[in-house]
Amino acid sequence: MRMVPTFTVAAAAAALTLASCGQPKVLYGDHAWVRLGAVKGRPAAAYLNIHGGPTPATLIGITTDVAIRAELHQSMQQGTMATMKPLAKVEIPANQIVKFEPGGMHVMFFDMNPGIKPGSTITLTLTFADGTRILQDAGVIGAGDPAPE
Ligand SMILES: [Cu+2]
Numbered sequence: 001m002r003m004v005p006t007f008t009v010a011a012a013a014a015a016l017t018l019a020s021c022g023q024p025k026v027l028y029g030d031h032a033w034v035r036l037g038a039v040k041g042r043p044a045a046a047y048l049n050i051h052g053g054p055t056p057a058t059l060i061g062i063t064t065d066v067a068i069r070a071e072l073h074q075s076m077q078q079g080t081m082a083t084m085k086p087l088a089k090v091e092i093p094a095n096q097i098v099k100f101e102p103g104g105m106h107v108m109f110f111d112m113n114p115g116i117k118p119g120s121t122i123t124l125t126l127t128f129a130d131g132t133r134i135l136q137d138a139g140v141i142g143a144g145d146p147a148p149e
Contacts, residue, residue, distance in 0.1 A: 027053035027092065029126055032138035033148050034109070036118065044116075046107040046124060046138060047100045047147075052092045058129035059090040059098075064122050064138075067109035074105050089129065102147060118142040 032048035046062065063070045072087040090105065092098050100106050107124075116122060120140040127133050139148065 025054060027051065027057050027128075027132065027134065029124070029134060029136040031148075032124060032136045034122060034138045034140045035145070035147075036112065036116070036140060036143055038143035040114070042143075044109040044112050044140075045102075046109060047102065048124070048136060048138065049100070050090075050092050050098045050126070052094050052096045052098070054094055056094050057092040057132065059092055059126060060088070060129050061125075061127045062107045063125050063127070064109060066113040066116050066122050068111035070110070071108045072105065073108050075103050092128075116140055118145060 027050070029048050029050050032046065034044050034046045036044045044067070046064075050059065059072070061070065062072065072090060073084040074087050075082060075084045077083075084106075087105065090098065098105075118141050121137050122140060124136045124138050125133055126136060141148070
């Protein structure tokens with residue numbers, strides 16, 4: 001009898017995943033990855049997709065235990081200069097996908113734990129204005145590695 005509840009939970013999770021392929025029913029993240037800084041002391045950048053749930057949500061932060069400080073950023077072109085500005089929050093509309101990707105929104109992680117190497121997996125904590133927190137695993141790549149497709 002011990003095994004039955006476990007199996008039931010797994011089956012329910014699988015059903016939820018299948019259902020979300022058509023139309024997302026919950027707020028969730030996926031396709032998360034982190035590119036380490038080119039040299040020691042440079043920040044890492046994190047990217048992911050956030051799928052809006054049935055109601056709008058307001059993202060107020062993405063953090064990880066392995067970085068001292070984290071900021072949400074928007075990359076922008078100012079004349080010939082690529083710059084970025086911090087974002088206090090990001091609105092996640094209902095049933096839409098908001099992408100954090102190179103050249104757009106991203107998360108900067110400052111003072112990363114030097115033990116984090118390419119091939120590591122770290123956990124991101126997405127925090128929303130209503131108190132919702134979502135944990136999202138992210139694969140780590142080196143500064144010169146190609147972005148995962
Ligand atoms: Cu940045």
